[in-house]
Amino acid sequence: xAGIKDIAKKAGYSISTVSYALNGSTKVTEATREKIIKIxxxxxxxxxxxxxxxxxxxxxxxxxFLLDYSGSFYGQLLKGMRExxxxxxxxxxxxxxxxxxxxxxxxxxxxxxxxxxxFSNEEIISYADLxxxxxxxxxxxxxxxxxxxxxxxxxxxxxxxxxxxxxxxxKLFIVTGPEGSYDSKQRLHGVETTLSLYPExxxxxxxxxxxxxxxxxxxxxxxxxxxxxxxxxxxxxEMAVGVYRYLKRTDYVIGRDIYIVGFDNxxxxxxxxxxxxxxxxxxxxxxxxxxxxxxxxxxxQSIADEKIHVELINGKSC
Amino acid sequence: xAGIKDIAKKAGYSISTVSYALNGSTKVTEATREKIIKIxxxxxxxxxxxxxxxxxxxxxxxxxFLLDYSGSFYGQLLKGMRExxxxxxxxxxxxxxxxxxxxxxxxxxxxxxxxxxxFSNEEIISYADLxxxxxxxxxxxxxxxxxxxxxxxxxxxxxxxxxxxxxxxxKLFIVTGPEGSYDSKQRLHGVETTLSLYPExxxxxxxxxxxxxxxxxxxxxxxxxxxxxxxxxxxxxEMAVGVYRYLKRTDYVIGRDIYIVGFDNxxxxxxxxxxxxxxxxxxxxxxxxxxxxxxxxxxxQSIADEKIHVELINGKSC
DNA sequence: TTGTACGCGTTATCAT
DNA sequence: ATGATAACGCGTACAA
Numbered sequence: 184x185a186g187i188k189d190i191a192k193k194a195g196y197s198i199s200t201v202s203y204a205l206n207g208s209t210k211v212t213e214a215t216r217e218k219i220i221k222i223x224x225x226x227x228x229x230x231x232x233x234x235x236x237x238x239x240x241x242x243x244x245x246x247x248f249l250l251d252y253s254g255s256f257y258g259q260l261l262k263g264m265r266e267x268x269x270x271x272x273x274x275x276x277x278x279x280x281x282x283x284x285x286x287x288x289x290x291x292x293x294x295x296x297x298x299x300x301x302f303s304n305e306e307i308i309s310y311a312d313l314x315x316x317x318x319x320x321x322x323x324x325x326x327x328x329x330x331x332x333x334x335x336x337x338x339x340x341x342x343x344x345x346x347x348x349x350x351x352x353x354k355l356f357i358v359t360g361p362e363g364s365y366d367s368k369q370r371l372h373g374v375e376t377t378l379s380l381y382p383e384x385x386x387x388x389x390x391x392x393x394x395x396x397x398x399x400x401x402x403x404x405x406x407x408x409x410x411x412x413x414x415x416x417x418x419x420x421e422m423a424v425g426v427y428r429y430l431k432r433t434d435y436v437i438g439r440d441i442y443i444v445g446f447d448n449x450x451x452x453x454x455x456x457x458x459x460x461x462x463x464x465x466x467x468x469x470x471x472x473x474x475x476x477x478x479x480x481x482x483x484q485s486i487a488d489e490k491i492h493v494e495l496i497n498g499k500s501c
Numbered sequence: 502x503a504g505i506k507d508i509a510k511k512a513g514y515s516i517s518t519v520s521y522a523l524n525g526s527t528k529v530t531e532a533t534r535e536k537i538i539k540i541x542x543x544x545x546x547x548x549x550x551x552x553x554x555x556x557x558x559x560x561x562x563x564x565x566f567l568l569d570y571s572g573s574f575y576g577q578l579l580k581g582m583r584e585x586x587x588x589x590x591x592x593x594x595x596x597x598x599x600x601x602x603x604x605x606x607x608x609x610x611x612x613x614x615x616x617x618x619x620f621s622n623e624e625i626i627s628y629a630d631l632x633x634x635x636x637x638x639x640x641x642x643x644x645x646x647x648x649x650x651x652x653x654x655x656x657x658x659x660x661x662x663x664x665x666x667x668x669x670x671x672k673l674f675i676v677t678g679p680e681g682s683y684d685s686k687q688r689l690h691g692v693e694t695t696l697s698l699y700p701e702x703x704x705x706x707x708x709x710x711x712x713x714x715x716x717x718x719x720x721x722x723x724x725x726x727x728x729x730x731x732x733x734x735x736x737x738x739e740m741a742v743g744v745y746r747y748l749k750r751t752d753y754v755i756g757r758d759i760y761i762v763g764f765d766n767x768x769x770x771x772x773x774x775x776x777x778x779x780x781x782x783x784x785x786x787x788x789x790x791x792x793x794x795x796x797x798x799x800x801x802q803s804i805a806d807e808k809i810h811v812e813l814i815n816g817k818s819c
Numbered sequence: 820t821t822g823t824a825c826g827c828g829t830t831a832t833c834a835t
Numbered sequence: 836a837t838g839a840t841a842a843c844g845c846g847t848a849c850a851a
Binding site: 520524526550557 | 845
């Protein structure tokens with residue numbers, strides 16, 4: 184538990200000199216710096232983070248707020264963030280749940296990235312008003328302390344619908360996410376825009392909630408009144424897996440009787456049979472761009488909102 | 502940016518009274534407390550976390566150190582941790598990478614849980630010597646400030662081997678994890694103990710590294726000199742998936758020509774065909790027990806090391 | 820109720 | 836080149 188003044192006493196210098204020496208100031212000679220550093224090591228000196236933050240008003244910590252951690256998707260996202268942060272001497276800490284928001288409020292972190300629908304827009308803006316720098320990944324907000332980095336959901340939906348409509352189908356089912364979901368809304372937007380090019384297609388929306396169970400339930404409805412091949416766009420892969428699971432218990436063949444496209448390119452989509460056609464994007468790049476923008480925001484550099492590129496992965500399901 | 506003294510000035514009380522009022526001390530009357538709280542809200546007062554920790558010497562933050570976040574397994578583990586922590590007014594922050602260890606050293610967290618082989622035993626013990634409370638999930642250490650919560654790897658390996666040897670095979674291949682892995686070593690131990698009951702079985706170890714690619718490469722070796730059905734115990738599911746992937750390109754049938762058992766019960770193991778037989782455990786419970794023990798350690802209650810129960814999930818692969 | 824001091828590292832200022 | 840001191844900011848113990 185040695186403190187800076189223990190070092191000062193043992194080294195025979197003042198606490199100012201010790202602090203300067205330890206922090207690489209040019210105000211001390213190399214000789215004294217070496218002596219002081221050696222004694223600090225002997226005493227196993229570790230500075231108290233709280234005291235340092237108190238003065239420095241920065242922590243070199245960035246928070247990422249997630250609603251849940253499930254899904255290997257987050258691994259890549261966080262990897263991208265860590266890569267850009269560590270290069271710049273910052274730490275990433277992953278937070279979840281209402282409680283941990285105090286870490287942002289109380290200035291225990293220099294900035295935050297939010298991918299968590301349980302934050303309200305008002306709450307985020309109130310943080311920004313207090314001077315906190317924030318990147319949002321799941322909504323659009325305009326504020327000098329907020330920057331937006333989004334998936335190109337609309338374009339993804341457009342590609343997906345076009346891929347499905349290359350098949351000679353008359354009906355297109357769209358299985359959506361839960362009510363409040365930004366991704367679901369944006370993807371649905373893209374679907375509607377694209378469908379205006381195909382007036383002959385009958386489009387049917389089925390409300391889902393991004394889970395496998397929702398996919399199964401949706402399939403039940405899709406099969407009611409089935410007469411000829413139909414197309415199904417699941418607004419995420421998880422639900423597409425649910426569709427697979429249901430159809431396995433029937434005689435319908437995916438890629439012949441029912442065409443399916445998902446969104447996200449989760450790991451599972453590669454292993455289900457036949458391989459799911461889906462919309463893919465680099466979660467790594469998403470994370471990397473988000474933190475890069477946050478660092479720019481912290482250093483008062485100007486930045487523009489960004490979109491993350493998406494592309495079609497061709498499977499046998501469509 | 503209002504501070505405690507701004508409130509004191511505006512309310513016409515001293516900073517001590519304000520602090521007492523805000524922190525629920527009985528030293529102030531309810532009337533003054535209400536007045537002070539109202540003014541604090543008007544000024545949008547938020548206490549400075551750094552200053553608070555400085556005095557309190559605790560942060561109510563627990564760190565979990567992971568080597569990587571990939572795999573949906575971590576979702577459940579972290580959920581279990583959050584559940585027990587939030588009930589007790591603690592926060593969980595997820596850390597990864599060498600840099601973030603300073604958060605523990607500098608007392609920015611009250612304790613830590615470690616599931617990260619890149620920590621050396623010496624390093625962990627040095628933290629414990631400095632008074633930090635630590636739970637380890639991936640090694641055995643004895644220290645008054647360290648508690649151990651482990652998977653029952655040996656028992657899992659025993660069950661797995663016994664399930665495989667119910668089939669009339671003469672050869673058992675064991676595909677291991679990477680050199681330093683504690684899990685791999687312990688599971689291997691369990692295998693060896695169990696095998697001593699079956700002296701007629703020929704056991705062959707193949708070094709893997711817990712990735713799908715390692716599973717594929719191992720399969721190549723297994724098929725060399727194949728003459729009759731064999732058993733394969735992959736020390737994790739990821740590698741078992743690799744075995745599946747390789748065998749799909751051949752005429753061998755899983756569950757008839759080759760019996761396979763994995764370990765971990767990852768989500769994918771349910772979806773590959775035929776369903777993988779594997780060893781399952783509750784990651785949620787693992788996390789819950791770990792944090793519970795950490796809180797007890799922090800409050801100087803006595804605890805013993807614990808083991809997390811494992812069980813066999815029967816698939817068609819064995 | 821109030822004033823004051825302490826804990827702690829960093830850094831600006833002013834002295835030596 | 837070094838030293839002494841204050842400020843940062845909150846919570847709490849102590850004396851008044």
